[in-house]
Amino acid sequence: MFEAVDHVGVAVEDLDAAIELYSESLGMPLQHRETVSEQGVEAALLGVGDSHVELLFPLGDETPVGRFIAKRGPGLHHTAYRCRDVALLIDEQPRRGIRDSRVAFLHPASTGGVLTELVQPAGESSS
Amino acid sequence: MFEAVDHVGVAVEDLDAAIELYSESLGMPLQHRETVSEQGVEAALLGVGDSHVELLFPLGDETPVGRFIAKRGPGLHHTAYRCRDVALLIDEQPRRGIRDSRVAFLHPASTGGVLTELVQPAGESSS
Numbered sequence: 553m554f555e556a557v558d559h560v561g562v563a564v565e566d567l568d569a570a571i572e573l574y575s576e577s578l579g580m581p582l583q584h585r586e587t588v589s590e591q592g593v594e595a596a597l598l599g600v601g602d603s604h605v606e607l608l609f610p611l612g613d614e615t616p617v618g619r620f621i622a623k624r625g626p627g628l629h630h631t632a633y634r635c636r637d638v639a640l641l642i643d644e645q646p647r648r649g650i651r652d653s654r655v656a657f658l659h660p661a662s663t664g665g666v667l668t669e670l671v672q673p674a675g676e677s678s679s
Numbered sequence: 680m681f682e683a684v685d686h687v688g689v690a691v692e693d694l695d696a697a698i699e700l701y702s703e704s705l706g707m708p709l710q711h712r713e714t715v716s717e718q719g720v721e722a723a724l725l726g727v728g729d730s731h732v733e734l735l736f737p738l739g740d741e742t743p744v745g746r747f748i749a750k751r752g753p754g755l756h757h758t759a760y761r762c763r764d765v766a767l768l769i770d771e772q773p774r775r776g777i778r779d780s781r782v783a784f785l786h787p788a789s790t791g792g793v794l795t796e797l798v799q800p801a802g803e804s805s806s
Binding site: 553554555556557560562563564569570573577578579580600601602603605624625626627628629630631633634660662663664665666667668 | 680681682683684687689690691696697700704705706707727728729730732751752753754755756757758760761787789790791792793794795
């Protein structure tokens with residue numbers, strides 16, 4: 553069903569500092585940076601093999617990531633799995649994710665406390 | 680430096696129920712189950728492409744994962760990156776991880792709040 557861990561989402565309080573940490577200290581190349589208004593974040597993708605760390609900086613306190621940081625502090629936010637057709641797996645319409653991917657989120661209440669994202673990369677579809 | 684997201688570690692309160700959730704609902708095959716005394720957990724690996732979800736059930740309340748669940752509830756615990764030689768990257772000796780891997784943990788204080796594990800699979804070494 554899932555092809556890979558597409559990315560691990562990490563909530564951060566300072567995007568530039570986090571990019572420097574992951575690229576300099578952990579040797580992960582910065583591959584992409586984008587404001588994803590639909591998710592209320594400015595995000596950066598750092599490469600790890602065929603997967604990514606997705607750094608998430610909230611655009612405001614009342615965004616999902618802003619509330620997450622206020623409650624739990626910066627750190628692991630969600631995990632995302634790559635699939636060929638998000639729409640096949642959910643009951644609703646997928647929405648736009650970073651780099652024009654199609655994404656859907658599964659609520660932590662249904663996945664043992666883990667916010668889980670399904671990602672269909674742009675240009676990939678089984679239909 | 681890192682070849683892949685080796686696994687995403689998830690703290691769980693009921694290992695059998697979590698295995699059922701990930702294998703039945705999310706379609707990830709159970710590939711391995713082991714008590715890792717060194718880390719105070721019974722762990723299970725579920726396959727996602729070349730990566731894994733690692734479910735972590737604490738062997739006691741005073742283990743690291745037991746304390747994590749008491750404080751934050753079940754959910755995302757750590758993220759692990761695969762590398763060829765853990766010992767090259769750290770100042771101390773790596774320890775034994777699941778499936779005879781060699782592992783080291785980077786403290787969240789040095790990685791933006793994310794407990795980070797480095798994993799050298801058994802049998803892989805650059806030396």
